[in-house]
Amino acid sequence: MRGLSSSEHEAVERAGSEQMLEQVLAWAAVNSGSRNLAGLERMAELLADAFAALPGALRLEDPQPVEAVNSDGKSVKIKHGRHLHLSVRPTAPVQLLLTGHMDTVFGADHSFQQARWLENGVLNGPGVADMKGGLAVMLAALKAVERSPGADRLGYEIVINSDEEVGSLGSASLLSQSAMGKRAALTYEPAALPDGTLAGARPGSGNFAIVIRGRSAHAGRNPEDGRNALLAAADLALRLDRLKREGLSVNPSRIEGGSPSNVVPDLAILRVNLRPRTPQIEELAKREIDEAVAAVASGRDVEIEVSGGFARPPKPLTPEAEELFKLVKQAGADLGQEIGWQPSGGVCDGNNIAACGVPVVDTMGVRGGKIHSAEEYLITESLAERASLSALTILRLMREAA
Numbered sequence: 157m158r159g160l161s162s163s164e165h166e167a168v169e170r171a172g173s174e175q176m177l178e179q180v181l182a183w184a185a186v187n188s189g190s191r192n193l194a195g196l197e198r199m200a201e202l203l204a205d206a207f208a209a210l211p212g213a214l215r216l217e218d219p220q221p222v223e224a225v226n227s228d229g230k231s232v233k234i235k236h237g238r239h240l241h242l243s244v245r246p247t248a249p250v251q252l253l254l255t256g257h258m259d260t261v262f263g264a265d266h267s268f269q270q271a272r273w274l275e276n277g278v279l280n281g282p283g284v285a286d287m288k289g290g291l292a293v294m295l296a297a298l299k300a301v302e303r304s305p306g307a308d309r310l311g312y313e314i315v316i317n318s319d320e321e322v323g324s325l326g327s328a329s330l331l332s333q334s335a336m337g338k339r340a341a342l343t344y345e346p347a348a349l350p351d352g353t354l355a356g357a358r359p360g361s362g363n364f365a366i367v368i369r370g371r372s373a374h375a376g377r378n379p380e381d382g383r384n385a386l387l388a389a390a391d392l393a394l395r396l397d398r399l400k401r402e403g404l405s406v407n408p409s410r411i412e413g414g415s416p417s418n419v420v421p422d423l424a425i426l427r428v429n430l431r432p433r434t435p436q437i438e439e440l441a442k443r444e445i446d447e448a449v450a451a452v453a454s455g456r457d458v459e460i461e462v463s464g465g466f467a468r469p470p471k472p473l474t475p476e477a478e479e480l481f482k483l484v485k486q487a488g489a490d491l492g493q494e495i496g497w498q499p500s501g502g503v504c505d506g507n508n509i510a511a512c513g514v515p516v517v518d519t520m521g522v523r524g525g526k527i528h529s530a531e532e533y534l535i536t537e538s539l540a541e542r543a544s545l546s547a548l549t550i551l552r553l554m555r556e557a558a
């Protein structure tokens with residue numbers, strides 16, 4: 157470890173020697189699928205206990221109300237778990253945001269529930285990389301920083317939400333409030349590659365549920381009186397598909413609705429995901445969706461209601477973000493870790509934080525891979541490695557105010 161001050165050296169050592177693996181094993185044993193409210197509550201309590209090791213005011217916050225369109229085209233309320241929020245020294249000169257999520261993509265009924273060793277140092281388990289390992293890394297780094305001289309110059313907020321894997325609709329406002337006025341943000345998604353490479357630019361993502369109401373009629377007696385909602389949905393899906401271009405992907409993913417064969421169907425729900433690479437493309441896509449909807453509504457004499465939207469704004473690599481990446485890279489170099497970054501096609505809370513104008517590195521978590529599958533794994537030596545990297549990054553951000 158070259159170029160470290162003695163206090164940096166001590167903090168890095170402390171961060172790396174925290175008992176992270178035990179935490180990951182205990183947390184991975186609790187199913188916290190985004191829809192498992194009881195499991196999420198248990199997980200929130202475990203995290204609240206663990207994060208109580210940090211100073212500040214810790215609260216479990218109720219989620220924002222969220223609605224979704226069901227397969228009958230009706231708006232229904234979706235329940236989410238509570239989010240952990242911790243605020244530490246809100247008047248200190250350097251203010252950071254640290255975020256993670258407690259939910260996983262594996263529901264209570266999924267077959268993947270238990271951690272097991274694939275080989276020495278490689279742990280397979282639900283959420284071990286995405287991101288219970290990352291949560292342990294975040295906590296270890298902050299504990300180490302708290303014991304460093306000058307920690308009183310650092311203030312921070314932590315948000316650990318319960319709904320990241322389903323789009324963070326119930327935590328978006330908590331995230332953006334907590335991002336306000338922050339010098340930088342660190343989010344503990346696993347590294348983009350097993351070698352530790354970070355995710356740089358990310359596209360945005362929008363999910364839409366488009367409800368189309370036509371008019372039913374007898375398929376033989378008076379089909380001309382009908383307005384076929386299914387055909388309108390198919391027409392709209394094809395029009396939206398034609399919006400695809402460099403910097404915009406479009407995926408019509410489902411059409412629900414229909415009727416018996418002797419009835420003209422009067423209801424269809426089209427679901428579609430769009431991923432724009434820049435805010436400009438997002439704006440253009442919004443206008444083009446409106447135009448396509450208007451054309452189908454008038455051309456086929458149906459009513460169309462669009463719900464949903466671009467809940468994850470695009471995250472281009474701004475100059476401010478690039479500075480933060482360079483700071484992490486230098487910290488890595490001083491620890492003997494080579495840290496690079498590359499664009500990613502995925503989205504996460506880093507998108508929402510970046511949209512608040514706060515530079516963010518959102519893959520500060522562990523090294524591992526095959527996330528969102530039953531082969532998800534964590535390379536356990538990366539716990540200490542990434543905790544040291546985070547501690548040093550935070551210390552250097554803190555010293556900017558010295």
Ligand SMILES: [Zn+2]
Binds near residue numbers: 287345346504
């Ligand atoms: Zn994740």
